[in-house]
Structures are given as structure tokens and as C-alpha cells.
Amino acid sequence: MSHTQPPEARNNGGYGYDHGWYGGQDPSALPVHEQTMQLRVLPPPPPEADPGFSFVEEPLPGWTLPPPALMGWSADTGRRRRTVSLAMLAVVLIVQAALSLRLSNSAFEDEALYVWAGHVEIGSLFFGAPNYGGFDTYFSGAPVLYPVLAAAVDSVFGLAGVRALSLLFMLTATSCLYGLTRRLFNERAGLSAAVLFAVSMPTLFLGHFATYDAMAVCLLAVTAWLLTVIAPRHWSLAVPVALVAALAVGVKYASALFLPTLVLLYVLAAYRHHHVRRALLRGALFSAATLGVLFGGLAASGYLTAIRSTTTARAHGDTPAWQIIEDSGRWAGLLVAVAVVGTVTYARTARLSEIPGWRRAVPGRRWRTCLGVLLTGTALLAPAYQIHLQTETSLQKHIGFGLFFAAPMAGVGVTRLMGAHFKFPQWPIAIGAVALTLGLSQSAAYFGSWPDTRYLVPQLAYTVRPGQHWLGDPKEGPVYYLSRERRTSYQDWLSFFFIDYETHDGRHLSGIPGYRAAVRDGYFDGVVLDYSGGLPPAEEAVRQEMRTTGRYRLTSSLPYRTSTGGGHFEIWVRQDAGRP
Structure with missing residues (x-):
């Protein structure tokens, strides 16, 4: 009596794989999550079996394996993932602080001027001393805001304390960047964005530079983060956030250049949870509240002359456009290039499902394109304005404002280059190494560009x-x-x-x-x-x-x-x- 075994069983010593699922359908034509693999054990043939009998066992129940996620971190908000992410963010902030504190030089003329102006304003506001500085006619920020705060810190801790205050502002900006990117995309993109922003030259430089630029960046960062937080909530919350945005403009008048970006970001974030009309109404309310506070403060203060001389009607220089573009590329080119990669790849596909809580499975292509172009394009505002003025004055500081808004898309770019499950780790390693090298060398070079007066x-x-x-x-x-x-x-x-x-x-x-x-x-x-x-x-x-x-x-x-x-x-x- 003979027994004929299936070919699989003969080739595998009695163990075979049954691929005849669903009535003999071709498994490659089935969905991935319905494709299973069943292991069968073929018993020995019974003695009484007919010579032409071929024993085939009925298919056993198998395991249905879901398709692997396209990214290592899912879209839920698990406690463990949040804890790990915050721990990694803390490491990034520590590194940022160490890299900024390594910079050393005596007081720059702007630092000394603003601190002195703050002491004069304190004497005038609280002790009736004459205000002989005339700072409201040529300062590019309200002299009663940052200079007063800096002078108060200087009275106790000196210049080191005022510079530490700037570091605190920049660390807060990096934290808000992580929170903003996490809400728009996910934790991995947020950490990537925070790393690139934290080691960039403007961030390290402003983190140890006692001017109002660090405070302005911080307030813009807080505003952007709060707008994404309140987007799904009640419309009236836009009013208190508008106060923060107006304060940023008061600290540094040039911050008004980024108000349109904040408004459009709020509209896009609100559209995630509301319809188009409600999202537009929220953006209009935020704009009206911000402008109302600014015009009210302008009418009460009389800073119009300083705004004209330092911002809107600033004197033009003679710096060629190619030089401004070259310097902007050296200081911000890497982050902007990665942000462009993130914008293009994110516009093409949302396969990594970066946005949790979307009212559909994935956001539409138009929404993704608008968000990427808005954030990445904001990095070009400061260089474009400086090209218009034909001057490089404060370019190394102003370019940091735009880098904050481009960093979220740079974080997406890093995650896309990295691939699912860290498939291509060489990309983030290479980008991080280049960014760190440029940030270290450029910040040290610029912080040492003015003479040290220690002797x-x-x-x-x-x-x-x-x-x-x-x-x-x-x-x-x-x-x-x-x-x-x-x-x-x-x-x-x-x-x-x-x-x-x-x-x-x-x-x-x-x-x-x-x-x-x-x-x-x-x-x-x-x-x-x-x-x-x-x-x-x-x-x-x-x-x-x-x-x-x-x-x-x-x-x-x-x-x-x-x-x-x-x-x-x-x-x-x-x-x-x-x-x-």
C-alpha cells in the first residue's frame, strides 16, 4: 500500500505550508492583513489506506498578523511614549544650554546700551529721574519692556544674569517648538525639529546674547504653540493669545513680519477640528484682537517715530543681494533644505500619518501643501526683507525668527529620510553632525567678532x-x-x-x-x-x-x-x- 504526500510535506520532513487559502485563491491578490501562513503537521498514512490515496488535512486556524506600522511610533498618546519623548527633549535642552554657555566675550555695545536704557527707564518710571536717553525715538523695541527687565536682572546678577535670561528664553522657544511640532505631526518629528533648531547658529548665539531678540523669539514661539493648543477649543481663547503676539511685537517691532504666518497657522490648525468658515472666523478674531492691542499701545506710547526709523522706513544700505543670500545660506541653508524635503515629501503623501486626531484618516493634499509652504516659506521672510533694505545689520539674529517656523517641516524631512522603524539612520546622523558642526563654529566665530575689552x-x-x-x-x-x-x-x-x-x-x-x-x-x-x-x-x-x-x-x-x-x-x- 503506497501513500502520496503533498510536495511540501515531502520536502520538509512531514511539515508543510498550506497556501491554498480561501478556496485556492492566489494569496498575492488578497489584502495584506488577510494573508496568513499556516503550519500543518501531516500524520503518517493509515495502513488500510488505498495505494492511490493522498492524505490532506483540513486547514487549521492560523494567526492573522496586521501589517507593520509605517513608523515606529503610533498616533496614540501613550504615557510611556510621552515620558520617553520628554526625557529626550530634556537632553536636547541641556545640550543647547551647554553649547550657548560655552560662548565668551565682553559686553557688546547693544547689550550695554539696552541694559543702561533699562536703568534709565526704571529711574524715570519709579523714582521720577529725568529720562535723558530718548530711546523711544531710535530703539527697535519698546524701551519699557525688555530693557527694564534686563536692568532689573542686571542689578542683582550682572551681565551674566542677563545673558542667562536670554538662554532661558531660547530654551523656552525650543520647548514650544517641540510642542508645536508634536501637535502638528508627532513626537519623532518634534524631537528632530528641536535638535536642528537647538544647534543652529542663531539659536546658540541668541542664547548668550543680552538683547531683546531672544525674548521676541520666545514670545512668538509661545504664541504659535498656544494657537495649536486652542485650535479645537472655544473661539474666545484667541483673544488672550493675541495679547502674547502683541507683546512680541512690542518687544521687537520686526516681529510683526511674522504675524501673517501666525494667523494662517491658526486657520490651518483650526480647520483640523472645524469647518472652513469657523476656521476663518477664528483667524479673523485673532487678527483683530492683535491689531487692536497694537494700535492701542501705539496710540498710548508714541513710538511711531522709532518704528519708522528702525523698521518700516529704515535707511537702505549698500550690501549686495548676493552677499546677503550667501550669508543666509551659511547660517540657515541646511535647516531650510531639510524643510524643503519635508514639505515636498509631505505634500506628496501622508503615509506616516503624522497628524493625530484628524477628522478623516489623513489630511488632504491641499492642506498638507499649504502647511508646508507656509512654515518653510516663513524662513525666507527675514533675508528677503534685508535684501530689500540692502543691509546685513542684525541678519544673524533675524534669521533665527524664520528658522523657528521652518523647523517643524525640517523635523518631518528628517523622519521621511529616516524611514519607518529607523530604516535609514545614516540620514539623521549625517544631518545632525553637519548641523552641530556648523552651529558650533559659526556661533563661536560671530560671538568673537567684536573686540574683547577685558584689558x-x-x-x-x-x-x-x-x-x-x-x-x-x-x-x-x-x-x-x-x-x-x-x-x-x-x-x-x-x-x-x-x-x-x-x-x-x-x-x-x-x-x-x-x-x-x-x-x-x-x-x-x-x-x-x-x-x-x-x-x-x-x-x-x-x-x-x-x-x-x-x-x-x-x-x-x-x-x-x-x-x-x-x-x-x-x-x-x-x-x-x-x-x-
Whole structure:
């Protein structure tokens, strides 16, 4: 008596795989989740079986395996995933803080100016002292906001404390970026965006720079995050968030450039949970509330002159467009390029299901395209505006505003390049390494681009006496340190920016003639010059006048090095000027 086994059983020692599911259908034509694999054990043939009998067992119940997820993290909000994500975010923030705190230099002129302005404003607001600064006419932010806060911190902790305040603002911005990206996409995209933003040059630089830029970035970040939080909630919550947006513009007037992005982001986020009409009404309410607060504050403060001179009607320079584009590419090119990748791939497909809570399975292509273009395109606003002004002034700071909005799409770009289940880890490793290298080198180079006054200040402390008249370049940094020791005050110093000198015969002279006349008359007790390969026309005229008249003598020549070269400070003292 013979027995015929199925070919599978003969080839596998009695074990076979039955692929005849569903009445002999071709399994490749079935859905993935219905394709199963069943393992059958074929018993030995019974002795009484007919020689032509072929034993076939009925199919046993098998396991139905769902298709693997296209990404490692699902769209739910499990406690474990949130805990791991927050722990990784904490590591990112620690690294960001360490990289910013490694930067070292003496006070830059803007830092010293804003802190001094804050002390003047505090004296005027709370103690009735005269406000002789006129800061509301040329500051690019309200002098009663950040300068007052910086001066209060400076009174207790000094410049290090004010710079630590900027670091706190930038760490808050990175945290809000993670929260914003997590709500728009997922935790993995949020962490990728936070890493790229945290190690970028503008972020590291502003994190240790005591100006109002860090506070403005922080307030814009808080506004963007809050808008995604309140999008599914009651429409009235847009009003208090509008106060935060208006405060950001008050801190730095140029922040108004990013208000349209915030409005459109709010509309897109609201459309996730409401219909088009309700989303548009929410955006209109947020816009009206923000503009109402801004116009009310403008009417009460009278800062229109400063807004015109520093923002809307700022004087044009002569920097060519190609140079602005080149520098913008060096500082932000990598993040923007990855954001473009994220925008294109996200517009083509939403296969990774980045958005939890969508009212349909995946967002539509038009919505995805609008979101990507909006966020990535915002990074181009600051360079475009600087090209319009033909100036690079503060470009290294302004470009950080746009990078915050482009970072979410950069996070999506990293996740798409990485693939599901970290299939291509070489991409995030390479991008992260390049971003870290650029951020470290560029931030250190720019933070060391102004002269360190660590040797100049002690020498001036030995020379300067209270009540003397000094002419200086630099002025703000040395005066900031000396005024803390009550050796001088800002009223006793004049810069090379402007002079209105009254001669003995009653004539008023400005510009180079005014400086020459003041030197000839011995009006200044001392002069500080910054000689780095040459001097501007006004400083060169003063230097030649001092050498010609013989009323001043050179007492010190202090060399220094910067990331762009070197030079030396010259301290000239009037011949009959005494010492303490």
C-alpha cells in the first residue's frame, strides 16, 4: 500500500505550508492583513489506506498578523511614549544650554546700551529721574519692556544674569517648538525639529546674547504653540493669545513680519477640528484682537517715530543681494533644505500619518501643501526683507525668527529620510553632525567678532575720573563696566555717531568739523580709539588733530584679537588731565 504526500510535506520532513487559502485563491491578490501562513503537521498514512490515496488535512486556524506600522511610533498618546519623548527633549535642552554657555566675550555695545536704557527707564518710571536717553525715538523695541527687565536682572546678577535670561528664553522657544511640532505631526518629528533648531547658529548665539531678540523669539514661539493648543477649543481663547503676539511685537517691532504666518497657522490648525468658515472666523478674531492691542499701545506710547526709523522706513544700505543670500545660506541653508524635503515629501503623501486626531484618516493634499509652504516659506521672510533694505545689520539674529517656523517641516524631512522603524539612520546622523558642526563654529566665530575689552576696562578704570568728558569708540561696553563701579556715567561720554559742539564764539559744529574743534579746544579729557586696519573718517580726523595740536598724549596701546582679525585700542589723555 503506497501513500502520496503533498510536495511540501515531502520536502520538509512531514511539515508543510498550506497556501491554498480561501478556496485556492492566489494569496498575492488578497489584502495584506488577510494573508496568513499556516503550519500543518501531516500524520503518517493509515495502513488500510488505498495505494492511490493522498492524505490532506483540513486547514487549521492560523494567526492573522496586521501589517507593520509605517513608523515606529503610533498616533496614540501613550504615557510611556510621552515620558520617553520628554526625557529626550530634556537632553536636547541641556545640550543647547551647554553649547550657548560655552560662548565668551565682553559686553557688546547693544547689550550695554539696552541694559543702561533699562536703568534709565526704571529711574524715570519709579523714582521720577529725568529720562535723558530718548530711546523711544531710535530703539527697535519698546524701551519699557525688555530693557527694564534686563536692568532689573542686571542689578542683582550682572551681565551674566542677563545673558542667562536670554538662554532661558531660547530654551523656552525650543520647548514650544517641540510642542508645536508634536501637535502638528508627532513626537519623532518634534524631537528632530528641536535638535536642528537647538544647534543652529542663531539659536546658540541668541542664547548668550543680552538683547531683546531672544525674548521676541520666545514670545512668538509661545504664541504659535498656544494657537495649536486652542485650535479645537472655544473661539474666545484667541483673544488672550493675541495679547502674547502683541507683546512680541512690542518687544521687537520686526516681529510683526511674522504675524501673517501666525494667523494662517491658526486657520490651518483650526480647520483640523472645524469647518472652513469657523476656521476663518477664528483667524479673523485673532487678527483683530492683535491689531487692536497694537494700535492701542501705539496710540498710548508714541513710538511711531522709532518704528519708522528702525523698521518700516529704515535707511537702505549698500550690501549686495548676493552677499546677503550667501550669508543666509551659511547660517540657515541646511535647516531650510531639510524643510524643503519635508514639505515636498509631505505634500506628496501622508503615509506616516503624522497628524493625530484628524477628522478623516489623513489630511488632504491641499492642506498638507499649504502647511508646508507656509512654515518653510516663513524662513525666507527675514533675508528677503534685508535684501530689500540692502543691509546685513542684525541678519544673524533675524534669521533665527524664520528658522523657528521652518523647523517643524525640517523635523518631518528628517523622519521621511529616516524611514519607518529607523530604516535609514545614516540620514539623521549625517544631518545632525553637519548641523552641530556648523552651529558650533559659526556661533563661536560671530560671538568673537567684536573686540574683547577685558584689558581696556582695567586701564580705563585707572585713568577715568567722575565728571570727565570722554570720546570713545567703543563707548557702551567700557562705560557699562565703569558705571557699575560709579567711576563714570553715560552722560560723560560721547560717541563718534553724532556731535553738536558749541565753540567759544557761539557757533554750533557737527560732524568732522565739530570733533576737530572739540579736540583743539581740549574739551575731552580723554579719547578711546579702536584701530583695526584703519579708522573711519571721523576717528581718523580726531587722531590726526590730537597728534597735530600736541594737547593729547598716547598713554596706552592695547592689542586684541577677534574671529575676523586683530587690532588695538588707543587711549589718549589730555596733557593737563589728572589721575585719580
